[in-house]
Amino acid sequence: MKAAVIVFPGSNCDRDVQVALRQSMGSEPLMVWHKDSDFDKVDLIVLPGGFSYGDYLRCGAMAANSPVMKEVVARAQKGVAVLGICNGFQMLTETGLVPGVLMRNADLRFVCRDVTIKVETSQSLFTAKYEQGEAIRIPVAHHDGNYYADDDTLSALEDRGQIAFRYCDQEGKLSEAANPNGSQRNIAGVYNETKTVLGLMPHPERLADPKLGGTDGRALFDGLVEALS
């Protein structure tokens, strides 16, 4: 598998995801500077967490209109796998590659902690190494992760199996207490219709190393390498 991480000037999880990819791939991902739209052909594009262009406007809104994102959207439409984590998820909703929007957290505060999320399906490039219904522990760190779409859109997403992850308790039960940001229907991550694009608020790259207290995030990267190699 060849992978590229798009580096925006305010990205700050670019190195973290580079480390996680390197660990699963056994080789270096391409680090693509945001001013460089003409990058090599790859199997996976990662939009990392951070504050792309400062996010003083709506998070991800400026990044969604940057030249490099035109290229990302074009490749995604041709079927190249795209993973958007946190700020990357915000870019994906802003470009419309995945439906919905990410609003300010319901309690209006930044939240950084481990959450448990339920794997809705193992039938995707991203989740093949998880069991369907498995509850995994992954950290979140965001101010604007409150997923919103209207009821019709949400039901359509559910019908088509586009919900990737939901916030749950340790037993896998959905509850308000397990929802860190007020997301509709506890949604933590969604796919596009073809399930080649995944946006999620939790950071799997932050718990992919036993030294950091957990490895539940690693299977996502291992699964991608297996699926795309």
Add this chain to the structure above:
Amino acid sequence: MSSAVANERPVTPEVVREHGLNDEEYDLILDIMGREPNLLELGIFSVMWSEHCSYKSSKKWLKYLPTTGPQVIKGPGENAGVIDIGEGLAAIFKMESHNHPSYIEPYQGAATGVGGILRDVFTMGARPVANLNALRFGSPDHPKTRHLVAGVVAGIGGYGNCVGVPTVGGEVNFDPSYNGNILVNAMTVGIAPADRIFYSAAAGVGKPVVYVGSKTGRDGIHGATMASAEFDEDSEEKRPTVQVGDPFTEKLLIEACLELMATDAIVAIQDMGAAGLTSSSFEMASKGGSGVELELDKVPCREDGMTPYEMMLSESQERMLIVLQPGKEDLARGIFQKWDLDFAIIGHLTDTGRMVLKMNGEVVGDLPIDPLAEASPEYDRPWTATEPQDEIDPASFTPSVKPAEALKRLMATPDLCSKRWIWEQYDHMVMADTVARPGGDAAVVRIHGSNRGLAMASDCTPRYCKADPERGGAQVVAESWRNLTAVGAKPLAVTDNMNFGNPERPEIMGQFVGCVAGMKAACEALDYPVVSGNVSLYNETNGQAILPTPVIGGVGLIDDLDHIAGAALPGSGQDLVLIGETAGHLGASIYLRDIEGRSDGAPPPVDLELERRHGDFVRAKIRDGSITACHDLSDGGLAVGLAEMALAGDCGADITGAEQEPGNPPLAAWLFGEDQARYLVTTAQADALLAAAVEAGVPARVIGQTGGDRLILAEGEAISLAELRAGHEGWLPGYMDR
């Protein structure tokens, strides 16, 4: 002088006073200048000689602190301290206060505090890897406290989260003495190659002086002078002196500077912090023994029509001054353009020993550098020693409540409750090297790409420093050293952040002198030198001073991350071993204050030889794997320490019976006394651990076992973890959402 200054206000005695300069200081200025200064020059003297920049009241005493050791690469005097952490790397760190601005405008005050300390560290070539902050607020009942907590925490998070440096630790206290003067002390730790440290001394005639980063605006003019005066009812009017932070630009500045630092283009580099362009250019020229000429019309400005006075005194954030090697201008410009940052050559070095400021070709200011820097006033302020308090005899007093009730209440007090509500608003995991997260004795951050780590913590017990400054000062250092030891680290060096009231009052100066004496003794005894620091005086409102608060930020090294300890109980069936002697010191304790309503008594004595012996033993036993969990005992003593370990591990414990050991102090003193040099540890090999302790001359005894879902404290009295947790986790969110 030119027409550019002709319209400015004349320098009258009133203007001199407004600049915070007294008559003697003004006479000295006349001597140095040989003429009357103009307004711009007066402004420059004012900020350079402000308490904040000149340390004029504290310098005499700070000289006593030990600042050297084999691990020290660069002690105080640069932007931050530098220590050797082996394998060709150095840790660079410092703590700095942003107290006054944070009280006036908590979000921006705290945010720019973080921004400033980050710049102090990356200026020297280090990539920042961790932030900590020590916060002190007024009484929870004070009408401003909730607003200040919310604003400061949001500001620290808003800045640090965006820059992408994890905020991994710190401390939070509440006390009425901070009602009108909160303390916001921010610390940054960075890592650099030991052979590529950048300093501020600039020499070499003709070398270009370059301005990079944000544009200069009218914000923060005279911030350093404000930070050197007391507050009164009109402090809100000082809001325009608080700067506004832009963490995105800071992130760009970090990356651009580190990219430039990887080349050989830089002669010297300095961030524009307090007193902005004035102090940065002054320090570079002064340390390099050179002169400097600046063309102020080339300074990138945010608004039109800014005067030289405003440009020189602005404290706009996210700006750096760099002296380049000639011929490297295009290389440097290319890097800053890549990161979309301003880059302007605004002057050059000279050999005149003078700072010459020009605007549109005309000289608008001309000052001698060395005389100004050297003549910076230094005061030997009168001081009076603090009256000692009586020791409290634990046998002499009768507790008002049973221990379990006391523990339940203590765990839910503002000082001892969980600070999760705060640190969950900080991204403490970005950079993916946070091995021990907030909430323990010390945070542990992995040195990227290795199996080694840095441990770091901030500490201060202001109520001890008030009761007995010398003991308090020693205790601060000892507790910092213990906290690092408790995770298995070897403590290396500290940064200090000295927060006190008005030094012109002898009793306040006496607190300062006493604390320094205690710190000196402890730093020497523990080989734990001070490599950087900051002094914040005049923390008073209407004559009401804060508690003396000398905060210590400690950094230690972990050689092998496979051998560290956390405070969480590791599960049932292990023995709890208490290391150190328990005489039952209740003077100035949290128990006495929060349960019995008394704040009298002498703080616990600090025996530095015991600290060292006990700590060295604990560290060795963490490293050889015989200790499975470890916690330093401090505020609230044994019972609070045990409760914290139990909640962290979600595992109960039983220590009943241990109170009956011959020679034990009375119950409340046994459980809540704050004797120093103690650790509570768990082990699966108690016999071997106790034998090793005997051999090392370290008091150690088994006091109970882990297991269950409650704490059985003494005389069979128990309390459930669920009940403890509800109060412990509930207080702060309950208070903030009320």
